[in-house]
Structure formats: C-alpha cells, structure tokens
Amino acid sequence: MKKATLIKLLIFFLLGSMDAMAQQDTVKLNDVKYGGFERNLMDVYLPPGRTPKTPFVILIHGGAWVQAGKEYVRDFQQYLLGQGIASVNINHRYANDSTIHYKQIMEDVNSAVKYCVDHAGQWNTRADGFSTAGFSSGAHLALLYGYTAQRKINAIVDFSGPNNFTDTATLNYCVKTGLIGLVEKITGDRFTGVSHVPESFSLASPYTHVKNIPTFIAHGTIDPVVKVTQSRQLAEKLQRMHIPVKFIEVEGLAHDLDKKPQEKLKLYHAAAAWLKKYGQKR
Numbered sequence: 001m002k003k004a005t006l007i008k009l010l011i012f013f014l015l016g017s018m019d020a021m022a023q024q025d026t027v028k029l030n031d032v033k034y035g036g037f038e039r040n041l042m043d044v045y046l047p048p049g050r051t052p053k054t055p056f057v058i059l060i061h062g063g064a065w066v067q068a069g070k071e072y073v074r075d076f077q078q079y080l081l082g083q084g085i086a087s088v089n090i091n092h093r094y095a096n097d098s099t100i101h102y103k104q105i106m107e108d109v110n111s112a113v114k115y116c117v118d119h120a121g122q123w124n125t126r127a128d129g130f131s132t133a134g135f136s137s138g139a140h141l142a143l144l145y146g147y148t149a150q151r152k153i154n155a156i157v158d159f160s161g162p163n164n165f166t167d168t169a170t171l172n173y174c175v176k177t178g179l180i181g182l183v184e185k186i187t188g189d190r191f192t193g194v195s196h197v198p199e200s201f202s203l204a205s206p207y208t209h210v211k212n213i214p215t216f217i218a219h220g221t222i223d224p225v226v227k228v229t230q231s232r233q234l235a236e237k238l239q240r241m242h243i244p245v246k247f248i249e250v251e252g253l254a255h256d257l258d259k260k261p262q263e264k265l266k267l268y269h270a271a272a273a274w275l276k277k278y279g280q281k282r
Helices: 003-024 070-082 102-118 137-148 168-177 180-187 199-203 228-240 261-278
Strands: 027-033 041-046 056-060 086-090 130-135 153-159 215-220 245-250
Touching: 041 070, 056 070, 056 102, 056 137, 070 086, 070 130, 070 261, 086 102, 102 130, 102 137, 102 180, 130 137, 130 261, 137 153, 153 261, 168 180, 168 228, 180 199, 215 228, 215 261, 228 245, 245 261
Parallel strands: 056 086, 056 130, 130 153, 153 215, 215 245
Antiparallel strands: 027 041, 041 086
8 A cells, every 4th residue: 555545544544533532522612603793602512422313402591681691591501511412502682672672583593503503513413403491581582483493493491481472461460560661672562551462472472383392391489570370371282282391380489590409400400301302303
C-alpha cells in the first residue's frame, strides 16, 4: 500500500474515532444565536451517549411574557441533562403593546427548532419529533407551539401555565388582579368585557388548539397567579379526547415551585419520565 494512501486511511479512521468520542461527551453551549433578534439566544445541553432517538426538549422560561430569561429554568435543564435528555433553553422576544405578541414569539420558538434541525447531524441529535416544556408563561408558549406547529411534537410539559384566555372566570380574575394587561400584550388585543372577547384571545389559547400530543401538567392548588382551574380544564379536555395526559395537583404549592424543593424535585422526576416515555418516538 502506498504511503500516501496509508496516511489518508489513518487520518480517516482517526477523525472517525474522534467524532465518535465527541458524540459521547456532554456538550454545554451557552448563548448560542438562533435567530435574527437580540434576544434570540439559547443554551444547548446535550447528554453523553446521545443518538437521534434521544428525547430533545425545547425549554421556555416564564416571566409573564415580558421579563426574565433562560437562567430561571437552568436547574430544570441541568436536571434533564442528568436524565440523559437533550435540550435547548431559549430566550424569546418580549411581548409588548404594539408589535410583538404570540405570533411573533411562536416565530422565535420555530427559529430555535429550525436551528436544532439544521445542527442535528453535527450534534448527533434528532431532526424531528421534538418535545416542548415551560414554566408559567413559558408553559403557555410550550403548549401553544406544540398544538399549533406544523412540525411533529412528541410531548409537552406544562408547569403552572395559563391555557385558556376565553374562560370568563379567568378573565374576571385577571381584571381584578391587574393581570389583564399582560393578557392583552400576548394576544395583541384590548379586553373590554366578557360580552365581547376578541378572537385573538381564542387563537392565543392552547385550549382552543388541543391535538393528540401527550401532555404532562403540574400545578399548585394555591397558585395566586394562574389559577389551578386552568390546568384542570385542559386536563379534562385532553381526557375527553382520549389524549395521554398526566395531571399532578400539588396541595399547598403556589406559583413558584421553589417554595417546596422536595415537591419540585418529584415533579421534575415525573416530567422527565414523561419525556422519556413519549419524547423518544420518531
């Protein structure tokens, strides 16, 4: 065998071995730019031993659609990594009174998913069948994207998310507590009373778009921000439609999961089990 050919073969096998080793390593990439807007940044956590069948989660932070960021749910992203689940934890544009509402934020989520699809070969991860997960407003976005995206979504995890902006009791509660302005920002319309709820309130509601995606829901019974009745209604609809759903109500838990660390850990464990069960499907 000629020396040049032998060298080429050695380089080929060496690079192949290095690539295989890289696929076994844990990968953490911070502040990856996934879109054209300033807040289009995400953290990428990939577990060792991953394959294109490994569950892959698009994780979305809470903050009432208008504040906070991915650092607030980094603990869950780290927990998923320890469970052998790949994820990206995204920042999205903030909703406002003029130009950015649910449609624009859905575009951000879709851009993040597209970035993951485009890098699937490089990362040795799946290129379809992602899952979504979120907390509070991020759970709303995870549900809405899951139920409305043209892409196949395998599973959804919802921690304390609002899902129905047409519910009369919810709207009255939002008016009473001063939260209605946030609903107006995400929907893009003014609320003038329950006798005339804008169509965008329905279009921005995951409850309106429910489809056959296994959905995990966790909610505290004394949540003063998003009433647990929102999750109860969604769980009941999923059950009526014979869609796989796991609904966990935690007695005495408010909106912030950090108030009961042990309960929080149990919820993380249950959510990861859900993602492992349904998220690996192709």
